[in-house]
Amino acid sequence: MDRIPILKLGGVLIVTIQVDMHDRLAMALEEDLTAMIARTGARGVLIEISALEIVDSFIGRMLVSIAAVSRVLDAETVVAGMRPAVAITLVELGLELIGIRTALNVERGMALMQARLAEEDRHGSDRDGLED
Amino acid sequence: MSMDGAGVLERTLTEDEAAILDAWNVALREGTSLRSGRIREAELQTQAKTVFGQLRDALASGGLDADSESFAPLRETLADISRSRAIQGFTPTDTANFVFSLKEPIFAALARTSDTDASAQVAGVWAAGKVLDRLGLQTMEVFLASREEVIGRQGQEIAELSTPVVRLWDGILALPLIGTLDSARTGIVMENLLQAIVDEEAEIAIIDITGVPTVDTLVAQHLLKTVAAARLMGADCIVSGIRPQIAQTMVHLGVELNVVSKATLADAFGVALRRTGRKVVRQQAATEERR
Amino acid sequence: MTVSKTETLPIRSGDDVVRVRQRVRALAVEIGLGLVDQTKIVTAASELARNTLDYGRGGDVRAEVVLAGARKGLRLSFEDQGPGIADIEQAMTDHYTSGGGLGLGLGGAKRLSNEFHIASTPGAGTRVTIARWK
Numbered sequence: 285m286d287r288i289p290i291l292k293l294g295g296v297l298i299v300t301i302q303v304d305m306h307d308r309l310a311m312a313l314e315e316d317l318t319a320m321i322a323r324t325g326a327r328g329v330l331i332e333i334s335a336l337e338i339v340d341s342f343i344g345r346m347l348v349s350i351a352a353v354s355r356v357l358d359a360e361t362v363v364a365g366m367r368p369a370v371a372i373t374l375v376e377l378g379l380e381l382i383g384i385r386t387a388l389n390v391e392r393g394m395a396l397m398q399a400r401l402a403e404e405d406r407h408g409s410d411r412d413g414l415e416d
Numbered sequence: 417m418s419m420d421g422a423g424v425l426e427r428t429l430t431e432d433e434a435a436i437l438d439a440w441n442v443a444l445r446e447g448t449s450l451r452s453g454r455i456r457e458a459e460l461q462t463q464a465k466t467v468f469g470q471l472r473d474a475l476a477s478g479g480l481d482a483d484s485e486s487f488a489p490l491r492e493t494l495a496d497i498s499r500s501r502a503i504q505g506f507t508p509t510d511t512a513n514f515v516f517s518l519k520e521p522i523f524a525a526l527a528r529t530s531d532t533d534a535s536a537q538v539a540g541v542w543a544a545g546k547v548l549d550r551l552g553l554q555t556m557e558v559f560l561a562s563r564e565e566v567i568g569r570q571g572q573e574i575a576e577l578s579t580p581v582v583r584l585w586d587g588i589l590a591l592p593l594i595g596t597l598d599s600a601r602t603g604i605v606m607e608n609l610l611q612a613i614v615d616e617e618a619e620i621a622i623i624d625i626t627g628v629p630t631v632d633t634l635v636a637q638h639l640l641k642t643v644a645a646a647r648l649m650g651a652d653c654i655v656s657g658i659r660p661q662i663a664q665t666m667v668h669l670g671v672e673l674n675v676v677s678k679a680t681l682a683d684a685f686g687v688a689l690r691r692t693g694r695k696v697v698r699q700q701a702a703t704e705e706r707r
Numbered sequence: 708m709t710v711s712k713t714e715t716l717p718i719r720s721g722d723d724v725v726r727v728r729q730r731v732r733a734l735a736v737e738i739g740l741g742l743v744d745q746t747k748i749v750t751a752a753s754e755l756a757r758n759t760l761d762y763g764r765g766g767d768v769r770a771e772v773v774l775a776g777a778r779k780g781l782r783l784s785f786e787d788q789g790p791g792i793a794d795i796e797q798a799m800t801d802h803y804t805s806g807g808g809l810g811l812g813l814g815g816a817k818r819l820s821n822e823f824h825i826a827s828t829p830g831a832g833t834r835v836t837i838a839r840w841k
Contacts, residue, residue, distance in 0.1 A: 304728070306721035338728060338746065340753040341812060364650070368610035369746040371648040372603070375641050377750060377815040378801055387650040388617060396650075499777075561776070607743060 288313050290320055296328035296397055297321065297359075298390070301343075302335040310346045317350055321357045328397040329354050332390055334365030344379045351383040360400050362386065364393035421543025424526070424536050426475040432525040433468070439521035440464055447513055455504070463497055463514075471547075480543050482550035494551060495558045502562035511559045515552040519544060575601045581612035587619040588688045589651075590681065594627035602638040606645050613651045620688040621646050624681045626657030636671040643675050652676075652691070656684035712772040718785070719765045724756045727768055731783065734770055738779040739841050748781060748839040751819040754812040755785045755835050763787025763833055773838070780821075780840040788832040795825060 288309065291298040297320055299313065317329060331347065333339065339347075351361035364387040366374075374381075385400070387393035429436065444460050470490040477486045494515065501511040526540040579601070582590045591609055595601075609621060623642065628635065643653040655677040658666075666673070678684040689696065714734075716727050731752040735745040752768070759766040766787030773780045792798045801814045813835070817823040820837040827833035 304725045306725065308721075337732070338750050338753060340750050340757070341815065342753070342757055366648050366650075368607065368614060368645075368649065369743045371610055371645045372606050372743050373746045373750050373819065374648060375606075375644045376747065376818050377754075378818065379815070381648070386648050388613065389650075392617075392619075392650055495776075558776075565777075603743070 287316060290316060292320070292324060292326065293394075295324075295326050295401070296330055296394065297324070297326045298330045298332065300332040300335070305343060305346070310342070314346065314350055314353065318353050318357070321354060321359050327359050327401050329359055329361045330390065330393050330397060331361065331363045332365050332393070333363060333370075334367065334389070336370060337367070339366070339370050339374055339379075341377070341379055344374070344381065347384060348382055351381075355383060360385070360397060360404075362393045362397055364388065364390050421539040421546075422475050422479045424540035425522070425543045425547075426472060428522070428525050428529050428540055429468070429472045429475065432529055433472075435528075436518075436521045436525050437464060437468055439524065440468070440518050443517040443520065444514070447510060447517060463493075466493055467497075468518075475543075475547070480546050482547050482554065487551075490551070491554060494555050498555045498558040499562045502559045503566065508556060508559055512552050512556050515548055515555050519548050522548075572600070572604070575604045576608070579605045579608050581608055583612075583616055583618075584622070584685055585689065585692075585694075587617060587692055588622070588685070589613065589616060589618045589620070590622045590624060590685075592624045592627060592681070595629075597628055597635045597638045599638065602641060606642050609642065610645060610649055613646060613649050618651050619692055620654065621651050622654045622656055622681060622684045622688060624657040624684070625655060625662075626659070626681070628657075628662075631658075631662050631666055631671065633669055633671050636666070636673055639673065640675070654678060654684040654687060656681045708773055708775045710771045710773055714770045715767055716770070717765075717767045718756050718759045718787075721760070724753065724760060727756045728753050731770065731781070734772060734781055735839070738772055738781055740781070740839065744839055744841075747819040748783075748837070751816040751837055751839075752783055754816045755783070755837065758812045758835070759785050759787045759789075759833075763789035765789075766832075775840075778840055780838050782822075782836065782838040784834060784836040786832065786834045791829040791831055791833055792825075792827040793829045795827060799825075 286303075286309070288299060288301065288303075297317060299317065303309070305313075320326065321329070329350065331350070336343070347361075347363060354361050361383065362385045363381060366386060385396060387396050441461055441464055444464060445457060467490065470493055474487040474490050479486075481487070482491070497514065498511055501514075522544045523541055526537050526544070578594055579591070582592065584590045589609070589612055591605070593605065597605070609623075612618065613621060623639065625631065625639070631639070639655065643655075646653050653675050655673060655675055656679070658677055658679065665671075676687070678687060686696075712734075714730065716730060717723055718727060728749055732745060732749050735748050740748070756768060759768070763785075764787065766785065766789070769784040769786070771782045771784075773782050797803055799813045799817070813825065816835070816837055821840050822836070822838040824836045825833070
């Protein structure tokens with residue numbers, strides 16, 4: 285069974301979802317991502333979905349789940365490249381991508397990721413307050 | 417003597433076909449259809465001949481129920497005629513009269529062919545009335561349905577024309593909404609906005625509702641859907657143009673628009689520029705330099 | 708209203724769900740639905756197909772191209788002989804789920820369609836029918 289490849293760019297893991305996912309593939313992806321975040325200390329997960337013609341509640345559940353698990357491991361999740369027709373349908377479906385930031389494309393997604401992580405680091409060092 | 421109205425009618429139509437068709441064509445010619453120039457006489461005559469034949473066939477096999485299967489071909493022909501009349505801009509009366517003007521020629525023919533049998537004549541007249549009235553009504557129904565379809569389509573075109581997306585600056589779009597926001601219009605609005613977000617790689621979309629007369633819970637829902645869809649595409653939204661009355665109505669209705677809102681489009685534009693890392697700076701006046 | 712085409716597809720596995728999506732997409736294109744409407748009906752079909760598989764223990768879907776006068780539509784009927792739904796109203800409320808899902812399947816499919824009918828008998832099965840018109 286094929287597993288979806290995960291790329292690592294700096295501290296961000298990038299995944300491109302192109303195929304029609306079924307249960308096993310979705311679970312495998314979640315497992316692989318979790319393992320890789322833990323192993324590499326990645327701070328971000330970028331999921332690229334421009335090839336998806338459909339996002340139903342099954343995919344939605346998978347994305348929300350990945351985001352939740354990543355959050356526990358101190359990583360941010362960004363979903364990029366959603367097609368307009370899919371966005372309209374998702375809103376009608378009533379599906380909220382909780383805990384997920386969205387971006388127009390991978391480039392914007394990476395920029396968003398860096399910005400969010402920089403912001404978090406700033407707040408982190410404020411809270412420490414020990415350096416001064 | 418047969419009291420079978422359908423039979424009498426069918427026989428009359430067969431025996432007196434030429435005379436009835438001629439009389440019908442005269443009536444049609446004198447109606448307003450031809451005078452308006454929207455249809456040619458030859459076409460009208462062809463339609464009449466087809467309908468006549470199908471009416472006779474239907475009577476031969478199906479009695480007098482104009483809604484039954486045997487009348488289906490006739491219904492379809494009349495429906496086609498009706499639909500094209502609707503699109504060509506005929507009046508409802510003209511269209512219905514295509515059928516109704518067949519009555520007199522038939523009554524005249526019945527009087528001729530059954531002048532020794534009063535009961536047969538009565539049966540025939542009654543049958544003709546029953547069938548043609550029903551067919552006339554069906555024609556009207558199709559006509560009206562077609563007109564409604566045209567109106568609906570035009571409404572959609574108006575909706576599309578009245579929701580332009582404007583590029584205010586690099587990555588900043590404005591969507592000035594004018595008029596009521598119903599679910600059909602919202603669909604079009606969302607499609608246009610999202611496509612613009614993709615085309616312009618927009619980061620911020622300003623939705624201006626100065627031209628929206630009222631914002632009740634339904635309109636608010638539509639707005640929120642639009643905002644949600646834009647967010648899924650990675651664009652932030654700002655709503656502008658909330659008039660004081662609208663703000664009050666919203667509070668009284670308990671409507672919550674949890675999206676950043678500004679009173680004017682100008683304010684919203686200012687926010688959008690700041691958010692995208694830009695600053696508007698006044699240039700030094702040339703006179704100051706010389707001093 | 709006349710039916711001009713009928714296709715029945717089995718829903719017994721995850722791969723079947725994928726096939727259902729593909730066929731519904733093809734039929735939606737065939738009757739001339741715009742991209743957004745295509746996406747809506749395919750997504751609704753995906754939701755209902757998964758329901759049939761996960762809750763109905765498998766079943767099938769009948770896809771029909773229907774004609775009403777000049778209008779064309781696509782009607783999908785998902786049927787299973789599974790445990791059925793005891794409280795339909797509850798099942799239709801968003802975020803209610805008896806499995807591990809998001810609970811949006813039925814309500815979502817209804818919102819994404821022009822027509823929605825559901826009939827279910829506990830112990831005998833469920834049939835959900837949706838339609839989208841051009």
